[in-house]
Amino acid sequence: MIQGLQSIAFENSPYIVESASVVGKKEGEGPLGSMFDMVEENDLFGEDTWEAAESTMQKQACVLALGKAHMEAGEIRYLFGGDLLRQGVATSMGVEELNIPMFGLYGACSTSGEAIALASMSVAAGYGDNMLAVTSSHFGSAEKEFRFPLGYANQRPLSAHWTVTGSGAFVVGTKRSHVRVTGITVGKIVDYGLKDSQNMGACMAPAACDTILRNLEDFGRTPDDYNRIVTGDLGYVGQSILFDLMRGKNVDIKKNHMDCGMTIYDQKTQDTHAGGSGCGCAAVTLSSYILPKLARGEWKRILFVPTGALMSTVSFNEGESVPGIAHGIVLEHC
Amino acid sequence: MIQGLQSIAFENSPYIVESASVVGKKEGEGPLGSMFDMVEENDLFGEDTWEAAESTMQKQACVLALGKAHMEAGEIRYLFGGDLLRQGVATSMGVEELNIPMFGLYGACSTSGEAIALASMSVAAGYGDNMLAVTSSHFGSAEKEFRFPLGYANQRPLSAHWTVTGSGAFVVGTKRSHVRVTGITVGKIVDYGLKDSQNMGACMAPAACDTILRNLEDFGRTPDDYNRIVTGDLGYVGQSILFDLMRGKNVDIKKNHMDCGMTIYDQKTQDTHAGGSGCGCAAVTLSSYILPKLARGEWKRILFVPTGALMSTVSFNEGESVPGIAHGIVLEHC
Structure with a gap:
């Protein structure tokens, strides 16, 4: 089980039962555009603020992943989720309605790895048949959180990144997949x-x-x-x-x-x-x-x-x- | 192992091997004053900012807990930690020097429970003999983060809380304790x-x-x-x-x-x-x-x-x- 200094090798490896991706307009126009489950043309996702948009996008990713796995939220034992915003509010407000017991995470852009790791550890240990791992980021909310509100139209150096508007949700469980x-x-x-x-x-x-x-x-x-x-x-x-x-x-x-x-x-x-x-x-x-x-x-x-x-x-x-x-x-x- | 809808009953229950508490001046003057492991008279903990003070306090709590358990940081397999600040910087900067593989958490003031839960789940699953769970908060950094900088001397309603300047660290492991x-x-x-x-x-x-x-x-x-x-x-x-x-x-x-x-x-x-x-x-x-x-x-x-x-x-x-x-x-x- 314990593998080397920092790793775990699972004896009963959990499966990625299903997953879903929801992205914004720009991501939909990129090279992976046709591969996403859902591309939203309006980056506000029907909400009034970037933060609420991110929460809605994250909820959509969770609901889609559950739908693709033919599962109800009640079949997920624990949810592991996080985002980039202060105090992880995109996740708190996003997954609230799913009513799944949850662990809030923060690992900056490594959070998807952290969430899948903890979900896998929990499934492999027999703490439940299905866990949900979810993370999100949004260009509008991230620029406001870390740099400047979009309305400032500030210049960005060439070493700067473009924060992806997107959320990915993963059902990790015991049900066989590939x-x-x-x-x-x-x-x-x-x-x-x-x-x-x-x-x-x-x-x-x-x-x-x-x-x-x-x-x-x-x-x-x-x-x-x-x-x-x-x-x-x-x-x-x-x-x-x-x-x-x-x-x-x-x-x-x-x-x-x-x-x-x-x-x-x-x-x-x-x-x-x-x-x-x-x-x-x-x-x-x-x-x-x-x-x-x-x-x-x-x-x-x-x-x-x-x-x-x-x-x-x-x-x-x-x-x-x-x-x-x-x-x-x-x-x-x- | 799985117990009811949201719980886990551990078959091999992990122990709280040791723990440590580090607090500020006001907490040291309170009813539990003599029970804390360390009371720092200067709430800046020798640093220039409240955030750095919180990080230093958190590191001290970890080092003290390890010392009381007669362990080196290298004997801890994973660390589970979090704080209240945006992007959990008190934890990132606090535990960095310990060089322990880590999971960053955010559960607001419930984070100590979240950290001890995940540490216990990991020990009980055999993912390592010892985990470290740590959380912190600091009156100065929390007022700045959530309300007003202390220098504003703003009035607080009677329903408001006073954020504790303190950090608690817990070694959760297989070594017998009480x-x-x-x-x-x-x-x-x-x-x-x-x-x-x-x-x-x-x-x-x-x-x-x-x-x-x-x-x-x-x-x-x-x-x-x-x-x-x-x-x-x-x-x-x-x-x-x-x-x-x-x-x-x-x-x-x-x-x-x-x-x-x-x-x-x-x-x-x-x-x-x-x-x-x-x-x-x-x-x-x-x-x-x-x-x-x-x-x-x-x-x-x-x-x-x-x-x-x-x-x-x-x-x-x-x-x-x-x-x-x-x-x-x-x-x-x-």
């Missing part, structure tokens, strides 16, 4: 002392490197044992730093690395600078693009490593650095 | 539509009621099966509402109810209005006052129910209600 969570590697906080919150790829790359190396060591694997090593939202800047850091450890992941933040938008036409980011970025890419490939057997085994930058406007303004964290999830075709 | 976590009841979000963030006792009482009733039903118990039913920080206002709600369900917990927010300060002399609150309130009261009574066998079994109010300044200003959540932890002398 994708299993066979192991997890829980990440540590890694701090290289970087202080530029507009260059989150650089802040998160060291954590991604740490978790990937730890996963390979804990499970006795090489990068070739994975069809893809998928980071969450390092983007173009973070990816090149990750490659440099890995090269320093004599590990080459160049040929099978993929980053959700570089996959979800077309950098040339969508003006998204360093790439997509946010709790929703890795979650909706996993649900719409990665899980189907695993289910079809195109990929046999991947390492999913969503990455988070740990900061707030207060910590940033007080001169604190921006440490990173990344959690690793091993997903296998079955 | 207190075990025998079960948990995971809470749901309960929303009675209240919108007054200066009356959090009223906002949280319905969630406390829901979790207590669910716990009694799931385990087939009556209030008499617990020496105490301990809520986190309902305070004087919330307690009377809880009693009313319970009476409506024909359950009387008056004679064995205790609230940490009403225990930690002397309301008459310390001008703390409705009582103490914050992630640290229930945590330091549990560590300093409740666990010793359980260890000595004065109490045989208690239900610990920290309560959280789910809100942010943004959700409040946008007119959202303040729902509550409460997690139940069954602690027994052994």
